[in-house]
Amino acid sequence: MNIAVFASGGGSNFRAILDKIKSGDLKNAEIRAVISNNSKAGALEIARKSNIPAIHMSGKTHPETKRYEKEMLELLEQYNIELILMAGYMKLLPSAVISRYSKKVLNIHPALLPRFGGKNMYGMNVHKAVLESGEKWSGPTVHYANEKYDEGTIIRQAKVPVLNGDTPEILGARVLKAEHDLYWRVIDEMVNGSSS
Ligand code: GRF
16 A cells, blocks of 8 residues: 655654664555645654655645645655655644545544644643643544544544643653554554454
């Protein structure tokens, strides 16, 4: 299955998936392109080092919305993309992309949705909110992405404990580790129908 990854930041989730493909644990999956709204994204750097096309597309490169949407669809077609993975992508995908790839766009969120999601729930904001709520559990959610932040149907979650003395950073690192272990398994299930 031909995959495009959308990422805005460091790209550790992208790297974790790539490692699983390289090690042979995740079969029949190929990352054909990495797309970022941030020209300095670590994810683009990782892609370049692995000879994967690394593409910067944003309001700066494409100030006209219609052209931006059209070129994004063309790009996905050019690489024969069948599955889209959002991995720390800070923007919503254009609705034309969401409808073209219905049930083929996944996102990972660093908390147990439907709580702790939405527009401003990203990065440390999420882990701060979890700690302030007094919840005893957190963990990543993989869900279908739609036109709203963090609202598509939930596919799979992993639970990690919230421990005494946790700071947002410590909890965030624990959740991120669980993300790396969860995302590729969901992809494996979609691509190969197996549940690792
Ligand atoms: C992850 O916590 C992910 O859940 C969220 O953004 C972060 C991306 O981290 N959507 P990375 O760029 O994959 O390291």
